[in-house]
Amino acid sequence: MSLTLEILVPDGVALEMQVKTIRAADASGEFGIRAGHEAFMTMLVPCLMVFSDTQGGERYAAADGGVLLVENDRVSVVTRDVATAERLEDVADAAAAMLQSRRQQEHTASAEFGELQSALLRELRKMEKRP
Numbered sequence: 001m002s003l004t005l006e007i008l009v010p011d012g013v014a015l016e017m018q019v020k021t022i023r024a025a026d027a028s029g030e031f032g033i034r035a036g037h038e039a040f041m042t043m044l045v046p047c048l049m050v051f052s053d054t055q056g057g058e059r060y061a062a063a064d065g066g067v068l069l070v071e072n073d074r075v076s077v078v079t080r081d082v083a084t085a086e087r088l089e090d091v092a093d094a095a096a097a098m099l100q101s102r103r104q105q106e107h108t109a110s111a112e113f114g115e116l117q118s119a120l121l122r123e124l125r126k127m128e129k130r131p
Contacts, residue, residue: 022050
């Protein structure tokens with residue numbers, strides 16, 4: 001028996017394949033899913049998902065949190081970003097690049113927010129000076 005695993009990101013399907021088992025993590029810790037699992041939904045924390053393909057090999061996905069839904073032997077993961085690989089070393093490198101990109105995006109967003117905040121304060125001061 002197998003499960004259909006699909007991992008969705010904002011711009012489409014990052015992965016869809018048949019698997020035997022899946023391990024992931026939510027706020028309560030790590031958990032596993034096999035075929036026949038009851039319907040289940042949880043919020044994932046950023047975690048390394050490990051899944052066994054139907055040939056018995058392990059594959060990996062570093063997910064940036066998200067939602068995991070199990071229903072009728074189908075596991076759907078919706079996440080902001082994911083890095084997948086067949087080797088742990090490769091997913092570690094991809095996850096590091098993903099985190100570096102995220103840090104850069106957050107730095108840019110923080111700078112833009114600071115500029116917006118300054119512009120709003122200038123406009124408020126102008127309004128206060130009006131008679």
